[in-house]
Amino acid sequence: MIDRLAYALLAFPSRIRDRLWVAKLRRYCCAAEDAEFTPQTSIHNPFARAAVGIGSRSLFMGEINIITDAAKVRIGDWCFVGPGAKLWxxxxxxxxxxxxxxxxxxxxxxxxxxxxxxxxHERYRELRTAGRHLTPEAVVHRAIRIEDDVWIGFNSAIMKGVTIGRGAVVGAGSVVTHDVEAYSVVVGNPARVVGQSKT
Structure with a gap:
């Protein structure tokens, strides 16, 4: 009995810390009331809270980085984003x-x-000496769309401008540089079609 009580007292501060962390995360995004976060979750959003939206029953354990004031990240309902996954x-x-x-x-x-x-080099010098970029860097960017029912395997990379069609599967460690058709299975670097998934 004493061991259980001691354990409960030791665990209590970490539970409070975790709840405070989750409350802080919710200030940086518009998340459904039943969306869940974990202590691993990280949201870097120095702009409008509405830039990040996370849907109902989703579990987000990764990291979101909002880099410009025009950027947006939207995650639908019943999604899972695993630990160490990063959205830039x-x-x-x-x-x-x-x-x-x-x-x-x-x-x-x-x-x-x-x-x-x-x-x-100039932007890095600014960051190291002034603590921030003084002028914007010319970086190419294009929107990404990942449609319903997609599964992306661990350690994959999804690159700019890609649309991954509904029900597609991206194999572990793949690099997706082109659109993926609905219900396709793709693997490799660059990712290529090797089969079809099921509805």
Missing amino acids: AMESIDIGSRVFVSHGVQVFDNNSHSLSAGER
Whole structure:
């Protein structure tokens, strides 16, 4: 009995900390009341709260990075985004309902940095000396759409401008650089069709 009580007292502060963390996360997004977060969840959104929307019954364990004031991330109902999954938005990442995004998946609607070595160096110097970018970096970006019932295997990368059709499956470790047809199974780098999924 004493061991159980001691354990409960030790666990109590971490439960409070976890609840405070989740409450803080909700200030950075518009999430359904029954959407769930975990202590691993991270949302970096220095702009409008409405830039991030998470639907009903979704469990989000990953990270969202809103990079520009025009960027938006939308996640539908009954979705799962696993630990270590990261969504990097400069324009738009739109995820339908009943989508499974496994752990370690990276979703980029942008190139992250300029293709110019000089510009990359100048922006890094600004970051290290001024603590922020003083001028915007010319970064290519295009919206991503992941339709309903998609499953993305662990450690995959979804690149800018891609649409993944309804019910498609992306195999683990794949790099998706082109649109994926509905109910296709794709694998590899670059991802290629190897079969069909079921409805």
